Amino acid sequence: MSNLTVSTSVTNPPTGLPDAFFDRDAQTLARDLLGKIIRHRVGDLWLSARIIETEAYYCEEKGSHASLGYTEKRKALFLDGGHIYMYYARGGDSLNFSAKGPGNAVLIKSAYPWVDELSGPASLAQMLLNNPDAQGRPRPSQKLCAGQTLLCKSLGLKVPVWDAKRFDHEVLLVENVSPAPVHIIQTTRLGIPQGRDEHLMYRFVDAAYAPYCTRNPLRRGQAEGRDYFLLT
Template sequence: MPDTCTSPPSPTPLPERFFQRDARELAVALLGKVIRRRLDGQWLAARIIETEAYLLEERGSHASLGFTQARRALFMPPGTIYMYYARGGDSMNCSAQGEGCGVLLKSGYPVVDAVSPNSSLARMQQLNPQRNGESRKPERLCAGQTLLCRSLDIRVPDWNAQGFNADTLLIEDDGYHPEQVIQAARLGIPSGRDEHLPYRWVDAAYAAHCTRNPLGRSRKPGHDYHLLEHGTALRSAVSGALPCSQA
């Protein structure tokens, strides 16, 4: 007889070396990876579908304002969690190669699988209901940096300047990789703070479910965004420029 009491498989965290790369390349590499948070014995999970990169030397980054205890995670080894409050909610980042550089986990999409079954999705909906108390639709649960953290119960006091760990909070590769990646300017950067830099990346398959759809009706390809093959996006990310055939 089959064993009906078999425990679900344990997720495997990304190795430390994964994070030891330029923030722009890391932002692309993180697309499609799954962030898992263990809460009361359940693994809550979301696929990362949107990221933004921040470099020490550009004016849109927190680190450009200087070192503080609150921002210390950005100056710690790659893969350190950097948390801060955005519009009253928790926001999650991780440090990259080079002091002061990091990647914002901008939005995600709930994952239901052998590790994180339907009961985990239900728990995420309990953690992040709509303002009227009703359940959010799965596709809107993690559609923004604060919604992502709320759905996974990831909070600034608990996780800032901490490392990922195999027991409670990790990012893993479940074998999925985006076919196409959208590259565009970051969202919410004040005027005069390098708001033009194309350091936002979105998994094209999930564009409708990220913070703001970069493929919206008013958006023009080649002007407001560029659609790249995943490998091309990885290769061109570090330069911050787009390949000539796509520009």
């Protein structure tokens, strides 16, 4: 795979997915978001990335923020599908979308830079500036969005701006202009503490982009049927 996903097929202006797309079961939504393009307009630039890794969460399971109960901060989780829920994780911003049913949501775990006629080299250059490494150097483009906080930093998404909001298709949207994954990996979520339903296989990865997600589910030592399942 090349360092960038490049496409010449683009709708201009972009057409975001309707709210109804998100008002579905969290696992279904998590799978169907793979391959979709997140676009965030910053000034004259559309910063864009292809979703390659998601995690589904349900209100009743212990790994979910919603399992801790309703608060003003968590209200987006209890709103209709298609609301944006953002929170801070490890000092950075994280992006989630509410799904069908109170307390259910999908975390956008990682993505891959997307370049096309709308989001060209200048957009990628801005994403690289947004998210340098610890030494202030440009990250490899294929790892620019390889984690939930890296994704938000690259796209310029901030908790105070977007938490509990609907999509604004003039500024932030999810678009269906990229080929759907051929194979999807289903495995356990990352960072779930022991005893908080860490065994649930609610994490989904586009198999073609597995090396570029938060943690490669196909790394050495992982076995199909035990550590992950391959969906077609």
